[in-house]
Amino acid sequence: xxxxxxxxxxxxxxxxxxxxxxxxxxxxxxxxxxxxxxxxxxxxxxxxxxxxxxxxxxxxxxxxxxxxxxxxxxxxxxxxxxxxxxxxxxxxxxxxxxxxxxxxxxxxxxxxxxxxxxxxxxxxxxxxxxxxxxxxxxxxxxxxxxxxxxxxxxxxxxxxxxxxxxxxxxxxxxxxxxxxxxxxxxxxxxxxxxxxxxxxxxxxxxxxxxxxxxxxxxxxxxxxxxxxxxxxxxxxxxxxxxxxxxxxxxxxxxxxxxxxxxxxxxxxxxxxxxxxxxxxxxxxxxxxxxxxxxxxxxxxxxxxxxxxxxxxxxxxxxxxxxxxxxxxxxxxxxxxxxxxxxxxxxxxxxxxxxxxxxxxxxxxxxxxxxxxxxxxxxxxxxxxxxxxxx
Amino acid sequence: xxxxxxxxxxxxxxxxxxxxxxxxxxxxxxxxxxxxxxxxxxxxxxxxxxxxxxxxxxxxxxxxxxxxxxxxxxxxxxxxxxxxxxxxxxxxxxxxxxxxxxxxxxxxxxxxxxxxxxxxxxxxxxxxxxxxxxxxxx
Numbered sequence: 001x002x003x004x005x006x007x008x009x010x011x012x013x014x015x016x017x018x019x020x021x022x023x024x025x026x027x028x029x030x031x032x033x034x035x036x037x038x039x040x041x042x043x044x045x046x047x048x049x050x051x052x053x054x055x056x057x058x059x060x061x062x063x064x065x066x067x068x069x070x071x072x073x074x075x076x077x078x079x080x081x082x083x084x085x086x087x088x089x090x091x092x093x094x095x096x097x098x099x100x101x102x103x104x105x106x107x108x109x110x111x112x113x114x115x116x117x118x119x120x121x122x123x124x125x126x127x128x129x130x131x132x133x134x135x136x137x138x139x140x141x142x143x144x145x146x147x148x149x150x151x152x153x154x155x156x157x158x159x160x161x162x163x164x165x166x167x168x169x170x171x172x173x174x175x176x177x178x179x180x181x182x183x184x185x186x187x188x189x190x191x192x193x194x195x196x197x198x199x200x201x202x203x204x205x206x207x208x209x210x211x212x213x214x215x216x217x218x219x220x221x222x223x224x225x226x227x228x229x230x231x232x233x234x235x236x237x238x239x240x241x242x243x244x245x246x247x248x249x250x251x252x253x254x255x256x257x258x259x260x261x262x263x264x265x266x267x268x269x270x271x272x273x274x275x276x277x278x279x280x281x282x283x284x285x286x287x288x289x290x291x292x293x294x295x296x297x298x299x300x301x302x303x304x305x306x307x308x309x310x311x312x313x314x315x316x317x318x319x320x321x322x323x324x325x326x327x328x329x330x331x332x333x334x335x336x337x338x339x340x341x342x343x344x345x346x347x348x349x350x351x352x353x354x355x356x357x358x359x360x361x362x363x364x365x366x367x368x369x370x371x372x373x374x375x376x377x378x379x380x381x382x383x384x385x386x387x388x389x390x
Numbered sequence: 391x392x393x394x395x396x397x398x399x400x401x402x403x404x405x406x407x408x409x410x411x412x413x414x415x416x417x418x419x420x421x422x423x424x425x426x427x428x429x430x431x432x433x434x435x436x437x438x439x440x441x442x443x444x445x446x447x448x449x450x451x452x453x454x455x456x457x458x459x460x461x462x463x464x465x466x467x468x469x470x471x472x473x474x475x476x477x478x479x480x481x482x483x484x485x486x487x488x489x490x491x492x493x494x495x496x497x498x499x500x501x502x503x504x505x506x507x508x509x510x511x512x513x514x515x516x517x518x519x520x521x522x523x524x525x526x527x528x
Contacts (some may be wrong), residue, residue, distance in 0.1 A: 128406045132435035135401055135522050136492045137465050137478045146463030147482050154461075154505045200480075201464040249441045251433060252488060255461065376435055377461075377482045377492050 004270055008098040009234035010388065011226035012041035012219035013348040015341075018181045018333035021118045022213040026056040026065075027072045029215035029338075030114035034073050037110065037217040043229050045075065050106030050220075052081035052093035056115035057123040057211075057336045069112070079106035087284045088242055088370030088384035089113060090216065090341035095240040095386065097220040107225055114215030115336025121211075133376055141374040142208060145287045146200030148379055152256050152289065153202065156304035160202070162311050163288040164193035166323070167206045167330065169315045170285070174327025176317075176358035181212055181333035207288040207330075214335025216345045235351040235366075235388045239270035242384035244372075259383030260297035260369065268299075271387040273365065275299040278387075280350060280360050281321055282343040284371040285328040290380070294369060298385075317358040325350060325358045340370040344386070351390050365389045398471050400517045407438050411450035416521050421511045423489060425451040432489035455511030455523070457485035464500040479503050483525055497526040 014036035016029050030053070038045060051073075053066045062068060066082040079100045083089030093111035100106050117123070138144060152158060171188045174180040188206065196206040219226075226234055246259035268274055275298055283294045292306035300321065301309035315323035326332055326346035329339060347366035349355055355363075366388045373381030403413040415422030423432050426440035427447045439446050461482040465472065472478060479500035484490050495503045496512055509525040516522050 126405075128435045130399070130405060131401045131403065131409060131412075133492065134399065134471060135516070136480055136494050136524070137469075137472055137475060138480060138492055139469050139471065142467075143463060143465050143480055146465070147461040147480065150463055150505060151461040151482075197467070199465075199467050201466070203463070251441070251490060252484070255482075377490055 004238050004272055006236045006238060007222055008101060009221060009223045009226050009236055010094060010218050010348050011221055011231045011234045012037055013217065013345045014040055015179050015216045015345050016214050017179045018212045018214040018335055020181060020183070020212050020333070022116060023119055024116055024213060026059045026114040026116050026215070027069065029116060029213060030069060030112050031073060033112060033114060033215035033217040034110065037219055041219055041229070041231055043219070043231070047108045047229065048075055048110050049077055050079040050097060050100060050109030051075055051077040052083060052097055052109060052111045054083045054089035054093065054113040054115070054337050056338070057117035058115050058120045060123050077106065079109070085244065085370070085382040085384070086337050086372035087286070087340035088372040088382045089337065090218070090344045091240060091368055091370050091384050091386040092242055094218060094220050094237055094344070098237065101220070101222060107221060109220040111218040111220055112215070113338035113341040115338045116213035117211045117336035118213050128376070141286065142200045142203055144374045144377070145289060146203045147377065148255055149202050149289050151254070152293070155254070155256055157307065158202065158289070159307035159311065160194065161190060162292065162307035163207055164190050165310055165315070166288040166291050167193055170324045170328045170331040173317060173325050173358055174331035176356060177326045177332050179332065180327050184327070184331050184333060203287065209286045209329045209334045212333035212335055214333065215338050216335070216341035218341070218344065218348070233352045235348050235390065237386055238389050239267040239387040240385070241266040241270070242382060244382040246383065247378070255378050256293065258293060258297055258379050260294055260385065263383060263385050264298045267385050267387050271389070273387065277365065278321070278367045279362065279364050280325060280347070280366045281323050282347040282366055283324065283369040284340055284343055285324055285330045286334070286371060288330065290371060291323070298367065317355070317360050322360045325355060325360060344368050347388050351388055363390060398473070398475070398516065400520055407436050409436050412436065413520070415450070415452065416513070416523060417519065419513055419521070420452045421455045421523050422450050422452050425449050432487050434489050434491050453485055453487045453489070455485070457483045457509055459503065459505050459507045459509060460484040460490060462495070462503045462505060481509070481525065483509055491523070494524045495527060496524045503527065
């Protein structure tokens with residue numbers, strides 16, 4: 001475990017609008033995110049000497065996507081990272097960039113995620129799935145989450161109005177998000193939630209994320225370098241931890257026990273903070289149950305008490321624990337495997353005081369998470385968490 | 391029934407690791423799973439090494455096919471390979487040998503399947519020479 005450091009900063013962020021079937025490519029969306037990042041920070045592209053990109057569903061057959069992206073963007077990085085942990089690749093990209101900067105491989109890194117899966121879905125997960133996961137009909141994450149929810153419900157009980165509250169709160173937040181997918185910018189009620197179609201019992205349509213197209217980018221450098229570039233707004237990533245294939249050699253462990261329970265104590269210790277100190281929570285949201293389980297794993301409440309905590313807590317941007325204040329992926333749209341970056345961008349935006357109509361008061365810190373990959377009959381593959389401080 | 395399964399892909403064996411014993415067993419109506427000889431534990435789906443030790447000291451053993459429903463859902467929306475199968479009862483079954491496997495529950499109304507019910511393996515015919523393990527509530 002590393003000690004708390006405040007040397008590295010996220011010195012800028014950018015996002016494209018989230019849209020469905022844009023007809024655009026990850027390269028084009030990535031270019032837009034870069035141009036917006038340069039405009040937001042006022043830096044020249046020539047100072048960028050590091051690039052981290054995320055494997056996109058729309059371009060994954062190209063093993064050299066990361067290199068192609070450097071050509072598309074006219075960048076000449078001395079450090080290049082190709083993140084393959086889906087929704088953990090944005091926070092993970094920032095953490096890896098911090099290490100590379102500390103090792104002297106580069107000084108100014110762009111962590112870029114762009115994807116257009118609603119335009120071109122080219123992923124094939126292959127491996128064991130055609131023999132062992134697809135035949136019983138478990139092709140997609142919803143079936144696996146239906147199974148996960150059934151187990152959680154069996155052990156602890158799920159109050160459906162708690163999941164509904166998460167969906168409604170995030171939808172309310174998306175109304176203030178100019179980048180959110182336009183079709184999601186309509187408020188929803190508990191009646192809408194309860195009437196929404198069951199996808200895989202007890203999972204409902206309004207519990208689920210939808211794949212869209214979009215991109216986001218972050219500028220990562222040292223505080224000193226940022227100031228020398230004339231940048232004044234910055235957020236400090238003071239703690240990060242990830243784990244992949246948690247309980248992977250314990251096949252009879254409870255599937256409701258997730259990697260977050262292992263990394264939460266690490267990041268709180270690293271940042272010298274506790275759950276009570278967290279000003280806002282920007283968790284990776286593929287399904288509402290994952291948000292609720294993270295309330296428990298990060299100690300906002302005890303294990304199994306997620307429903308009551310959700311119902312008893314003001315999760316609005318004015319509340320005691322502001323939740324996914326940009327609407328999260330569920331209500332802004334998931335930009336494919338540019339995901340995770342959406343939740344991270346909202347955290348940085350809030351810490352910069354740029355939240356507009358959804359600005360959190362006194363934003364001293366934010367807790368951001370990522371989830372990557374949905375494996376066979378368990379919960380999820382990679383869990384990542386980052387604490388950012390003003 | 392032929393119509394119902396028209397949209398269901400027939401898996402090709404051994405695309406990932408050698409899974410021939412699983413498929414040969416299935417053809418004979420036997421559920422045959424991978425077993426780690428060093429630790430005495432089963433693992434499923436099949437892996438290139440023991441997930442417990444990292445060694446390749448693995449073999450294939452028949453299991454009883456008896457177990458308990460650990461988690462269950464009902465898939466209600468169309469998708470690839472789901473034509474004619476909805477609503478589809480899917481369960482994570484914990485076999486008595488201490489290993490979990492995904493499977494459809496065939497003999498019970500999907501809404502009546504519950505965690506904790508005892509099940510035993512049955513066989514779902516996918517093509518003339520290929521059958522796939524599924525489960526019946528007992």
